[in-house]
Amino acid sequence: MPKAILKLYLILKRERFDIVQYSTTNAVFYAATASWLACIPVRLYAQWGIRYVVFSGLVKIIFKQIERWCCRCSTVIEPDSMGNLEFSIREGLYPRDKGRVIWNGSACGINIERFDISQKDIWRTEYREKIGCDVHHLVVGFVGSIRADKGCNELIAACRSFFSNMPMARLLLIGDKVFYSTIDKDLRDWVESSDQVIHVPPNDQIPQYMACMDVFALPSYREGFGMVIIEAEAMGVSVVASNVPGPADAIRHEVTGLMVPVRDAVALAEALQVLLRDPAKRTAYGVAAAAFARDSFEQKKFLQYVLADKEQLIAEEEFQINHAGKHV
Structure with missing residues (x-):
């Protein structure tokens, strides 16, 4: 096991986070694997790009399998565009009910005050x-x-x-x-x-x-x-x-x-x-x-959707825990 994954696993196991979010190829591989091993309830993959599409041959096959593994380790996947959501579903990276796009997409929305x-x-x-x-x-x-x-x-x-x-x-x-x-x-x-x-x-x-x-x-x-x-x-x-x-x-x-x-x-x-x-x-x-x-992309409104999304994920997890407790 790579040292980075082991270190992350130990931190996540100790802190017992409710949600862990990760993005970008290297960080996703380490964080998704460590979060899965640590049994973090909500493992959120912010899928801001799909690396393997620019490769070919064996390299593409390897990177596609890494992407598939990261998606498998995650409980919810949020690409930043509908195009990448549909592409991922067509590629068999994850089922439709595992992915969703916040509002109209993007990673952070547009700061209209800066782009004045x-x-x-x-x-x-x-x-x-x-x-x-x-x-x-x-x-x-x-x-x-x-x-x-x-x-x-x-x-x-x-x-x-x-x-x-x-x-x-x-x-x-x-x-x-x-x-x-x-x-x-x-x-x-x-x-x-x-x-x-x-x-x-x-x-x-x-x-x-x-x-x-x-x-x-x-x-x-x-x-x-x-x-x-x-x-x-x-x-x-x-x-x-x-x-x-x-x-x-x-x-x-x-x-x-x-x-x-x-x-x-x-x-x-x-x-x-x-x-x-x-x-x-x-x-x-x-x-x-x-x-x-x-x-469609104003930042303050976008961030309200992001906050609502996180609150929903936590509420869903709490419901599952409480529901499971009633049947123990």
């Missing part, structure tokens, strides 16, 4: 100046780790394919380059040499930078939910995202943005051009996006 659309015009002017853009530039934005499984190969290839015909277009990449080597070398070379690509390191001014964008793109291969989509929508930015579980729940196709097939740079380029060449459509999508984010 009333400040958009002010931030747009200030931060466009910071990145060397003016009112005439058309900015495609991305926020996240710049890596292959976030769809960055497709995004960069898509932009490269038409930017030469759109000299005022800019690609704004905000994020770390820890896995930058997973980007094709010819695309990295273009990013480094093109004056149409802007890179900004990770920072805490994401709402301000999103205000600069005309279109936000997340062509990811997998996401638990795709919270950055909701953040962009909260700032009134039209979006383009891949049609995979998670992001598909964070967008309303042809209402707040456009969905495209995953790993399809050609379709992505077409969708980006549709929005960049049609300011009226971008504006309409942006207005609908801001309302969608506010009405």
Whole structure:
């Protein structure tokens, strides 16, 4: 038994918690196993993404079995999107009565006070100046780790394919380059040499930078939910995202943005051009996006649902204990 599992088991056995919640691949494996061994009454797996979908061959088989084991050890599973709930059920990871989504999904909801659309015009002017853009530039934005499984190969290839015909277009990449080597070398070379690509390191001014964008793109291969989509929508930015579980729940196709097939740079380029060449459509999508984010994912309301969910889980467990006691 790995030392981490043993240590967790001893802590959980001693403290006798009513609920243990866990998420992310490594932590889930250790915590789910230790909680199961310690007989914790409510073992809550916050399924914020499914890792094995980006793998192939033997690695995919192994990671799928790990996912299946973690689900089996858990008493309740709460993916952060309906798409991942339905995917998990189809994959046989757990039965329908074991999984549920809180409210409309997401892991934490959107902080409307931070992503304050009333400040958009002010931030747009200030931060466009910071990145060397003016009112005439058309900015495609991305926020996240710049890596292959976030769809960055497709995004960069898509932009490269038409930017030469759109000299005022800019690609704004905000994020770390820890896995930058997973980007094709010819695309990295273009990013480094093109004056149409802007890179900004990770920072805490994401709402301000999103205000600069005309279109936000997340062509990811997998996401638990795709919270950055909701953040962009909260700032009134039209979006383009891949049609995979998670992001598909964070967008309303042809209402707040456009969905495209995953790993399809050609379709992505077409969708980006549709929005960049049609300011009226971008504006309409942006207005609908801001309302969608506010009405469906506002953080304070989301947290009320989270609290109610925890109270329900505890009440259900207490009922089972009391009911079992009457039949002893």
